[in-house]
Amino acid sequence: MSHPIAPAPARRPASTGSVSETSAAGGATEDAQLARRRMYRRRRIAAATVVAVLLALILGGVVYVSSALGAEVPAASPEVIDPAPVSQPAQPLVLPGTGEFAVAAVGREGLLAASESQAPMAIASIAKVVTALTVLQAHPVAAGEQGPGIEYTDADVDIYWDMVAQNGSVAPVSPGTTLSLKQSLEAMLLPSGNNYAISIANWAFGSEAAYVDAARAWLAEHGLAETVIADASGLSLENVSTPADLVKLGELALQEPALAAIVGEQAVDLPGVGRVENSNKLLGTHGVDGIKTGTTDDAANLLFSADYLVGESTVTVVGVVLGQATHAELRAQVAALLDSVAPGFREVEALAAGAKLATYRTPWGETATATAADGASVVVWSDTPVDVAVTAEPVALADAGEEVGVATVTAGSQVIEIPIRLERSIEDPGAWWRLTNPGALGAAAQPAG
Template sequence: MEPARRVARTISSLFALLLVLATVYAAGALLSPIPSLTPVERELDTAALDAGAASIVLPEGGATAVALPEGEPITGGSAEQLPIAGIAKLVLALVAIDEAELEAGRTGTTIVIDQADLQRQRGLQAGGIRIVPVGISESWTVRDLLIATVIGSGNNTAELLADAVFGSTDAYLERASDWLTENGMPDTVVVDATGLNRASVAPVRDLGVLAQLAAADPVLVDLLRERPLRANTAGFNDNAAVAPSLGVLGAANSYTDAAGVCFVMLVPVGEELVGAVMIGQPGYEAANSALQTLVPSIQSGVRPLAVVEVGDIVGELTSDWGRTVDLVAVEPASVLAFDAGEVESRLVLDERRTVLRGQSVGRLEIETPGRTQSVRVETAGAITEPGIAWRFADPLTVLDRWLD
């Protein structure tokens, strides 16, 4: 009988052990943490951006750049450093506004015209170089000098502006060199305040960035919209005008033998200002003819692209137990870019294990150079807790849920 009892006790013990193990496993399976839902993002359709860029007609001659408020300019023609003529005055204007911390409604510091200033003015005038006349002992503010330099394109007032803000032209040139590098134009070189020196040069790509900065500067944009034809006691023509019949805000319009015809303009497109630059044009007839094609192509080819509409499916949430629910946008989003590669998106979601229908779960972030938009997303359906069958999966899965 002893062997039989031992067998019975062994069987009872094994049964009890199995019962304990089964109970532990059942408890572990039922009480194990539910894995978090996994987000899966859908790629945005931005192919139309490349088509918009391709529709812009860049002139064959010289060099051209077109710049949106964000991102790299598109360019055509020569990529070499070229003389920039009066565009150097636009560099001066932006650096001076920055240095003087000039704001709308503020006039900045004042300088008094002396005999040396008049002598310099006479020398420029004798050489047939454009000036805005100043008089002995007149007081000129930084704002007056800015108007005369940008709109009147006065070469003497450009030099006076450099003196008023920086103390001297040399001090201005030193600051301008740093400013150009800091603002993404490392290959631009200015050796004077006016651009009369042919050694003031830039690649057209850098000038596209310059136009982009001009479009973003509220003081300069206000000046280009108002286009005053008087500063202090001096009156002058609008010498920065470029294709006004096309609705363009001219920021620089100049010619030298070394540089050819050079334009910088801001083209209104909806609520945005698109910067455009043409340099090295052989003459005004060719330059103005090219404008008649370039500007309309910008106005028609540059459009914000709606990459997300309300109700669009922008991703999904999936569960380990086989349930999937779509994520839909509850806000629209548009981007303005020339290159689809400049647009990036990512889902930023709260960690969740279950969701209800219509529940806000996070956002879709859409990033373009210099800007990030956030679009709220919610669920189009529900994912509930898994059933008993899934919870009693194989032991390794249950153990893995506890280890996670």
């Protein structure tokens, strides 16, 4: 009997090592994979950092370029050129050796010359200037006009004879005659008619006493504190003033057009009166064109004005000489004084048009000059100094012709301001300079102070 053959047992796979050896190999593989993952992460972080830095640099560059190209450029400070002061020698004057005097120029502060004594003195018919100004304030007469009419009566004839009896100066008057206010003032001022002074005061204010009150109020209003008025004609020796006050009075007279025209007249023909001549015999000589004589028993006085052409300007001199023995001596004193005063006014070129007054040098190498936009000439008296002070502002970018400062010309009380303008433009330095000069741009952006 045959027996079945048993199957051979399966073969076990060959072992490669122990269990511990297998576990160690697995752990090594995991470590390697972890190391690789860490390495890749570090590489990604490094790459991201590089990209971030590059992006920051690129963005920063863009911002810097944008900022630099749009930033303000630094301003250039000016190098100012101050012209040297101009001076003239003092003008020698021929001054009256007797009496009192003062002389000034209209529009200029102070007196050009004056006597040491400025005591009040009798002014005689110079008081009629106050009469005229007080009346004209109450009854204005426009330049070229005649003003209201004044009818003269027997009462005015009586005033005429009363003045004759007192040895006062007069002008003829006829009852029933009507003269305009301007004509009446001519009869009062030119021949120094005392009677017309009283008649005009009576017409304007009702009485001579009322006129005196009005005249004193007028004097106070105009600051003539050293002048006293006692009547309309000046006949009273109580009509007194100082030379300095009388110079102010003369300037006020010239400001009144109707009066200024009258005192410059040599003679006029008046209806019912005839021809009257100006008692001021210096009129028309030595530049004299006004104002009023005044005569007492002891002295001859003259309040005068004179005009002189100096360059393209007219200088008006106002003065007074009081207390001379005769009118001949008075005229000689005034003529000598004026002839010495007139040459003392000089026209001085203080600043020439186009004169270089400031220079600008920019940090990027541009140079621009600022010059006087116009010239300036001043009329000065005697040794009055003429000074030019230049003020110029810092400039960044500017066009040619732009005003960058001012030149101030000062001569006594005269002040003239002349603009300073750039001769050429100060232009932008361009992109390259802006990009390569961050420090200069940063300084320009800093707030002042």
